[in-house]
Amino acid sequence: MIQEVTGNRNVSFLSAGFSGIHHMRYYYIFLFIAYFISFLGNSCLMFVIITDRNLHTPKYIVVFNLSLTDICESTAVIPQLLEAFLFGNQLISYGLCMSNMFSDMLFVSVRSLTLTVLSFDRLVTICLPLRYHMIVTHRSMLVMIGASWTLALMQTITAAVFMTRLSFCRTSIIIICLCDNGSVFPSCVIMSVLFQVIIVLPVFCIIFSYKCIAVTLFSITTPQGHQRATKTCTAHLILVAVFYVPTCLTYVFQVLVSINTIIIILSLTLALPPMFNPIIYTFMTKEFMASVKRLIRKRIMFSSRIPTVFQL
Known part of the structure; x- marks a missing residue:
């Protein structure tokens, strides 16, 4: 039975997400693969950037x-x-729920702002x-x-100050799979405003950047110039689309789709952007591929020299 929750720190939340979806074991396998690719791919991406001086830009x-940010989130x-x-543990303690909520808010905000910085670079x-x-x-x-x-830390700290002083809204059952401000504090206007500002404003900044880019493209007369400019923006546009489109569609069409569909889409917004970043x-990106090839070539040359050293 669903009961109103009026306390804060002495309650555990029950995650009901995924419980009504059939064949979820296959989806969890997909989440594991997505996490493995995300962690390994982003780690390799960071390693190449650190190792190759040509990428110290x-x-x-x-x-x-x-x-x-992708690895952390x-x-x-x-x-x-x-x-x-794996362990059938659907209970989420107060501390874990708050930690989950704040970390998600922090890293999503940082990613949103980082994509805005990249749009400035393209502009x-x-x-x-x-x-x-x-x-x-630099x-x-x-x-x-x-x-x-x-900015992301200020938003998260402000949210923490307000959230720890609020009573939970409606129920201690979380409809989706994780704690977030919408499922725990659905009627808290302050939390929604804080989160929307740091997500929506970067979207407008990115749109403005590409509006300026589009105006510049119309002034370019050579096909080579158009092609070069398009390649410059393609990777960033795909990252923006993967990050923003699923979330926006979910909130726009949430009345028309089932709760299970919303759960799947929201979980994909957590798994797909970190996985696609290193792949994209x-x-x-030709310069990054060139750096990878140089590192592989150096590795092969180093391995071929080792037997010669031992023979001496």
Whole structure:
């Protein structure tokens, strides 16, 4: 029986997510594979960026931050889902629920702001190519990344102050698979405003950036220029689409689709963006592929020299 929850720290939440969906064992296998690819792929992406000096550029500082954020978010969320499935533990303590909620809010906000920083990089690359190295520097990118983390932390800390002073709304049963401010505090306007501002505002900034890029593209007369500019933006646009489109569609059409569909889509928004980030930058960015090939070539040359050394 669902009861109103008026206390805060002495309650455990019951996660009802996935319980009504058939053949969920296959979906959990998919989540495990997605997490493995995400962790391994982003770790390799960060390793290549650190190792190859050719990638020590302002743009790849932001890409490194995006990979770090993806690892942190997927590690904070997906293992908990797998634990609930493997051990049948659907009870979530107050402390774990708050930690889950705050970490998700923090890393989603940082990713949203990081994608905005990348859109700024694309904007300057296409609209102001002659001034790119003056505007987009290591210092400017580090400042923007630091500002992204600061804004996300301020939002999360503000949310924590309000949330720990609120009573839980309606029920201690969580309809979706994880704690979030919508399932635990569905009537808290302050939490919704904080979360929407740090998600919606970056969307408008990205749209404005690509509006300026589109205007510049219309002024380019050569096919080679159009093709080069399109390739420059393709990887970033795919990352933006993978991150924002499923969430937006869920909230727009949530009245028309079933709760199980919403649960699947929301869980995919947690698993797919971290998994696609390294794949996109590995196969769609020539400079990164060139760095990977150089590292592999050096590794092969190093391995071929080892037997010669031992023979001597």
